[in-house]
Amino acid sequence: MLSEMRTFVNVHDDLKCWGVDPHPKDWGWKSRNNPEYGYASIWHNLITIRSKAKEPLPPTQCEFYDVSLGKMCNMYCPFCYTNAYGLGQVYPNVVDKIKYLFDNVWYDKNVAPYQVAIGSEGEPTIHPDFIEVLKTFHENGVVPNYTTNGKIFTEPDSNRDEIVKATDMYCGGVALSANEHNTYWREAFDFISQTSNIKINLHMIASDLNSIKYIQDIMKEYDGRVWTYVILPLVANGRSKKCMTDEAYDALVKVINEQRETGKTQVAVGARMYPWIIDPDRPALTGVQAHEPEMFSKNLVLDEHIRITPSSFDTRTTLWQAFDDPKIFF
Ligand code: SF4
Numbered sequence: 001m002l003s004e005m006r007t008f009v010n011v012h013d014d015l016k017c018w019g020v021d022p023h024p025k026d027w028g029w030k031s032r033n034n035p036e037y038g039y040a041s042i043w044h045n046l047i048t049i050r051s052k053a054k055e056p057l058p059p060t061q062c063e064f065y066d067v068s069l070g071k072m073c074n075m076y077c078p079f080c081y082t083n084a085y086g087l088g089q090v091y092p093n094v095v096d097k098i099k100y101l102f103d104n105v106w107y108d109k110n111v112a113p114y115q116v117a118i119g120s121e122g123e124p125t126i127h128p129d130f131i132e133v134l135k136t137f138h139e140n141g142v143v144p145n146y147t148t149n150g151k152i153f154t155e156p157d158s159n160r161d162e163i164v165k166a167t168d169m170y171c172g173g174v175a176l177s178a179n180e181h182n183t184y185w186r187e188a189f190d191f192i193s194q195t196s197n198i199k200i201n202l203h204m205i206a207s208d209l210n211s212i213k214y215i216q217d218i219m220k221e222y223d224g225r226v227w228t229y230v231i232l233p234l235v236a237n238g239r240s241k242k243c244m245t246d247e248a249y250d251a252l253v254k255v256i257n258e259q260r261e262t263g264k265t266q267v268a269v270g271a272r273m274y275p276w277i278i279d280p281d282r283p284a285l286t287g288v289q290a291h292e293p294e295m296f297s298k299n300l301v302l303d304e305h306i307r308i309t310p311s312s313f314d315t316r317t318t319l320w321q322a323f324d325d326p327k328i329f330f
Helices: 011-017 092-105 130-139 158-172 185-195 209-221 247-261 273-277
Strands: 029-034 037-043 047-048 062-070 115-118 144-146 173-177 198-206 228-233 266-269 297-301 307-310
Touching: 115 130, 130 144, 130 158, 130 209, 130 297, 158 185, 173 185, 185 198, 198 209, 198 247, 209 228, 209 247, 228 247, 247 266
Parallel strands: 062 115, 062 297, 115 144, 144 173, 173 198, 198 228, 228 266
Antiparallel strands: 029 037, 037 047, 297 307
16 A cells, blocks of 8 residues: 555656666666755766755655665674674565565655665675565665675675676675775675676775775776775774774875876775864865765664664664564564
8 A cells, every 4th residue: 555655766667658678777867855954966877966954864864875684794804893793693574674664664755765785784695685685675766785795706606696697787886895804805806897797896994004005005906997996994893993093094195195196996985084084183185075974874774673773883873763662573
């Protein structure tokens, strides 16, 4: 019943009405208008242009969500800010939960997100419903993206062929965690880039001067083959007990400036970089994209409550939940 109320604009269906049979990657454009928050935006081919909102959007009406399918991971990184591990929880029935949200919360184009990034806790590709999750977002007009450590793409006996096919069909982009201790990401990069046309971003953690040197080397080696280098500062959360140092930030600014002047691949930084960016005592960082501020984005945890939290760094603070009592049928 509720699903019949959806007025969400599905770009592909619109094009089909005009006799055009679009490739799934013709993202087209979408728009939102929420005058009560002084907010309007236009989304075109994965880029959002927005007016400055007078006040934050409600947690259920953001443009962008990180999405957690669970806290299980096939790696055990020393700095994992979500504390994911091999026996971590896998949230069940995630496809039904996503459909519930489209039917009851995101039923209108002015409240539905433009995009999601799956994998805010744990490794999303090992979730048994991962492919169906990508498909479900796509079928409801929301572009799925995801972050992965890449390990599954190095395992010929896994369902990596199906995953890369679904990625190519449904996703806006894939972010590979390219960090020194991850021995899988390079092989995963080769596999994904050889078997799909998907945009690949590299996520790199800036912590100390050694990590900045690693980032600099990777920027040179992969320049022009990667869509965006995304630099995320180390934060003290989960298994990580340290933050990025000031001297690492200062060195990073030089590396990013050099990349901007001489390289082909663009650079973006995570929202957690803002304290350093606005610090007048630090060198100016210009000409980079900054990831969505929390004013327009939140974190969706598909657990038994279906919760929205401020960000993937803060999964304990619940801003909204679909069910106060845990719903065990989910
Ligand atoms: S940082 Fe990412 S890859 Fe590493 S343990 Fe955590 S979720 Fe897994």
